[in-house]
Amino acid sequence: MTYKISRRGLIQGAAGAAAAGALGGCAMGGDDSTDDAKGATSANNPLGVKEDAALEVVIFNGGFGEEYAKAHQSMYQERYPKAQIKHSATQQIAETLQPRFVAGDPPDVVNNSGASQIDFNGLVAQGALADLGELLDAPSLDDPNKKVRDTLLPGIVDVGSYDGKFLSLNYAYSAYGIWYSQKLFESRGWEYPKTWDEMIALCKTIKAAGIAPWTYPGKHSRYMSWPIVAAAGKMGGIEVIKAMDNLEPNAWKHEAVKAAAEAYYQLAVDGYLQPGAAGMDHIQAQTEWCRGKAAFLSCGSWLENEQKSVTPPDFRMAVAPTPSLTTGDKMPFEAFRGTGSEPFIVPSKGKNVRGGLEYLRVMLSQKGASDFTRKVSSLTAVQGSSAGIELGPGLTSVTRMIDAAQGGTFTWLYNSYYRKLERERIDAACAELYAKRITAAQWCDKVQKSADEFAQDPAIKKYKRA
Incomplete structure (x- = not known):
C-alpha cells in the first residue's frame, strides 16, 4: 500500500502502519x-x-x-x-x-x-x-x-x-507496445497484425494451435489499459488523450475510447486471454509469455531486462505498435506511446x-x-x-519501432498527474473488464466516474496539459 501526502501535508497511510500513524498530523x-x-x-x-x-x-x-x-x-x-x-x-x-x-x-x-x-x-x-x-x-x-x-x-x-x-527527470526512455516472439511467429508463419480485424483473425489461429493468444498481469491490470488508451488516441487523435489528462467531462466516453475498450474486451469474450492470467502478477505473466504459453503481451521496453534470467536464448522478443482500429484512424499504425520513465527527483x-x-x-x-x-x-x-552499443533483440526491435514512427510518438500524463487514478481506479476497472464482470461500456462509465471524482476533489491539485 502506498502513502499519499495530501495538499494539507497530512499522511494518508495504510491502516495499521505505525509510522504513518505517528506522523499523521505533521506537515x-x-x-x-x-x-x-x-x-x-x-x-x-x-x-x-x-x-x-x-x-x-x-x-x-x-x-x-x-x-x-x-x-x-x-x-x-x-x-x-x-x-x-x-x-x-x-x-x-x-x-x-x-x-x-x-x-x-x-x-x-x-x-x-x-x-x-x-x-x-x-x-x-x-x-x-x-x-x-x-x-x-x-x-x-x-x-x-x-x-x-x-x-x-x-x-x-x-x-x-x-x-x-x-521537477522530475524521467531518465529511461520507454516504448510501449505489444510484445511477441519473433522465433515463434516465424516458425508458425504468422505476421504481426496491423489492424484489429487481423488481430482477431490471428488470435483464432493461435488458439487453434494450442497457445493462448494473450496473457496479462491480472494483479496489475492497468498494463492492459495501455493498449486501450493508445488505440483510442490513434483512432481519435491526441486531443482524446489530452482530454483524459485534463480530467474533462466525458473524456473516457469518447467514441474512440468506447471503440478501443470494446476491441480489447473482445479478447476476454472470445476466450483469447490465458486461463489463470487474472491471478498473475507482472513477473508471472511475463514468464508464461517467455515460456511460449502465450503469444502477445502488453508492456514497456524494460521487459527485456526484467525477464533476462528466464528468456530462452533464441526467443528473440520483439515489440510493435497497437493495431489500428479502423482504416480512418487519425494516427498511422506506426505511431506508438513513447515517453520518459523511471523518475528521478x-x-x-x-x-x-x-x-x-x-x-x-x-x-x-x-x-x-x-x-x-x-x-x-x-x-x-x-x-x-x-550509438555503437550492441543491443539485445528486444531493444533492437524498439529502435526499429522508433525509426518507423518517424517522430510519430505520443504519451499521456494522467498517470503522472493523478497516480492513484491509474494505479487504483483504472487498474481495478481493468481487472473487472478482463474478468468479464463488467462490459466495455460499463468500463468507460466506471473510469469516467473516477476521473470526475478526482476533478471535483478540492484536495487534489489539478494540472492543465496544453
Missing part, C-alpha cells in the same frame, strides 16, 4: 531549499557544487536493479573525490522515505519509482521538489556549448513538468541540492547514459547515447 517541508551545501560556480562546476559535501542517493531496486546507479556515483566521485556518497536501494520507496520528507530530512537524490512510489501530486503540491530548470540550462558534461536541455529526447521535459516547472529540503542537480547532470552525460543502456538494456532520455 511536510515546503519549497524553500535548505541548500546548505553550496560552492563557487566555475566553468567546470557550473551548478556550484560544494566539493566536500556528502551526497545521499536512494534508488528503486526494481527491474533495472541498482548497479547502474553505483556506476553513476563513481563518475560523481571522480569529479568530487572529497564527497562522501551514501547509496541505498529499496523497493519500498514511500514506506522508507515518506517519514523523512515529513521530517524535512530527505535524501539528495531519489529514484521515485515502483509500486511504492511517493505520489507526485502530493510532492508537487507541498513544494517538496527542487526545480530542475537550472539543470536544463547548465552546460552538458560532454559539450560546454550545448545546454543539458538540448541533449534530451523530445517529450522528456514535458512529462516531468508540473505547472510549468521541470531532487528534494528541495535535501542537504545537498547542488550535488543532486550535478548528479543528474552526470547521469545525462553520454558516458552515464550509454553505461545505463549497456547494463540494463534500456534506452535513456539522452539523444544518441545508444
Whole structure:
C-alpha cells in the first residue's frame, strides 16, 4: 500500500502502519531549499557544487536493479573525490522515505519509482521538489556549448513538468507496445497484425494451435489499459488523450475510447486471454509469455531486462505498435506511446541540492547514459547515447519501432498527474473488464466516474496539459 501526502501535508497511510500513524498530523517541508551545501560556480562546476559535501542517493531496486546507479556515483566521485556518497536501494520507496520528507530530512537524490512510489501530486503540491530548470540550462558534461536541455529526447521535459516547472527527470526512455516472439511467429508463419480485424483473425489461429493468444498481469491490470488508451488516441487523435489528462467531462466516453475498450474486451469474450492470467502478477505473466504459453503481451521496453534470467536464448522478443482500429484512424499504425520513465527527483529540503542537480547532470552525460543502456538494456532520455552499443533483440526491435514512427510518438500524463487514478481506479476497472464482470461500456462509465471524482476533489491539485 502506498502513502499519499495530501495538499494539507497530512499522511494518508495504510491502516495499521505505525509510522504513518505517528506522523499523521505533521506537515511536510515546503519549497524553500535548505541548500546548505553550496560552492563557487566555475566553468567546470557550473551548478556550484560544494566539493566536500556528502551526497545521499536512494534508488528503486526494481527491474533495472541498482548497479547502474553505483556506476553513476563513481563518475560523481571522480569529479568530487572529497564527497562522501551514501547509496541505498529499496523497493519500498514511500514506506522508507515518506517519514523523512515529513521530517524535512530527505535524501539528495531519489529514484521515485515502483509500486511504492511517493505520489507526485502530493510532492508537487507541498513544494517538496527542487526545480530542475537550472539543470536544463547548465552546460552538458560532454559539450560546454550545448545546454543539458538540448541533449534530451523530445517529450522528456514535458512529462516531468508540473505547472510549468521541470521537477522530475524521467531518465529511461520507454516504448510501449505489444510484445511477441519473433522465433515463434516465424516458425508458425504468422505476421504481426496491423489492424484489429487481423488481430482477431490471428488470435483464432493461435488458439487453434494450442497457445493462448494473450496473457496479462491480472494483479496489475492497468498494463492492459495501455493498449486501450493508445488505440483510442490513434483512432481519435491526441486531443482524446489530452482530454483524459485534463480530467474533462466525458473524456473516457469518447467514441474512440468506447471503440478501443470494446476491441480489447473482445479478447476476454472470445476466450483469447490465458486461463489463470487474472491471478498473475507482472513477473508471472511475463514468464508464461517467455515460456511460449502465450503469444502477445502488453508492456514497456524494460521487459527485456526484467525477464533476462528466464528468456530462452533464441526467443528473440520483439515489440510493435497497437493495431489500428479502423482504416480512418487519425494516427498511422506506426505511431506508438513513447515517453520518459523511471523518475528521478531532487528534494528541495535535501542537504545537498547542488550535488543532486550535478548528479543528474552526470547521469545525462553520454558516458552515464550509454553505461545505463549497456547494463540494463534500456534506452535513456539522452539523444544518441545508444550509438555503437550492441543491443539485445528486444531493444533492437524498439529502435526499429522508433525509426518507423518517424517522430510519430505520443504519451499521456494522467498517470503522472493523478497516480492513484491509474494505479487504483483504472487498474481495478481493468481487472473487472478482463474478468468479464463488467462490459466495455460499463468500463468507460466506471473510469469516467473516477476521473470526475478526482476533478471535483478540492484536495487534489489539478494540472492543465496544453
